[in-house]
Amino acid sequence: MNNFGLNHIASQAIYKDLISGKMINETEYIDGELVKSTKFRELVNDIDKYRELYTLLGFTLKGIDGVAYFITRPDKADELNDTAANAQTILLILSRGIGKQGIAPGILFDEKSGISTKLVDEMGAETEAAQILKACGMKQPLSQPLNNTLLERGLMFKNLDDRYVLSSAGQAMFNRLFSID
Missing domain, CATH: 1.10.10 (Arc Repressor Mutant, subunit A)
Incomplete structure (x- = not known):
């Protein structure tokens, strides 16, 4: 556990995906099956902590209809992506x-x-x-x-x-x- 009380391994996996521009989806396709994502579950279980952490890192954690999350930079919010x-x-x-x-x-x-x-x-x-x-x-x-x-x-x-x-x-x-x- 870290200072935020987050699972260290899970938070690193989430960070790796988010920082590379990937979405954290509610489901993942693994071995031919659509299954609930462990990263998504970790993220939503501690969403307030993750929002605070990413704010401190200079990002905004945003959700899409409760089924996915991604990060943006607040200083780029008005630019066409x-x-x-x-x-x-x-x-x-x-x-x-x-x-x-x-x-x-x-x-x-x-x-x-x-x-x-x-x-x-x-x-x-x-x-x-x-x-x-x-x-x-x-x-x-x-x-x-x-x-x-x-x-x-x-x-x-x-x-x-x-x-x-x-x-x-x-x-x-x-x-x-x-x-x-």
Whole structure:
């Protein structure tokens, strides 16, 4: 235990994820199963202590709809966050792409389904999507910025079939983007 009364090992694991720009999601995909995250549970069990700790470190600990947490810097709060803008752009392209294919958006929420890298890249190669990606400074194939923006930051995960699925944080962002309640 440290001066904050937090589990030393758990707080280090949480810090490692948060400082690298990752989300702490309510659930994690481990060995083919969606399970409750021990990091998330640790974080919410001592949320006030973690908020105080991250404030002392110069960050703000923020939650997304009670299903994920991330940190920001208070001095950067008013700046446009390129990562968030890119995540929204990719989610928009994915949503429109699967809609054009006649696939329900729920495929992105189902850990047993998800979408393949091939489908992601096909959607990104469509004329309109390619123009949007280029205008936003994102590279092709679409799976590359998707991996860098959504997968690496904990907004998506890959299931055992190597298909992309939205995490708790990704689902919350998708719902906010499309005002789904």
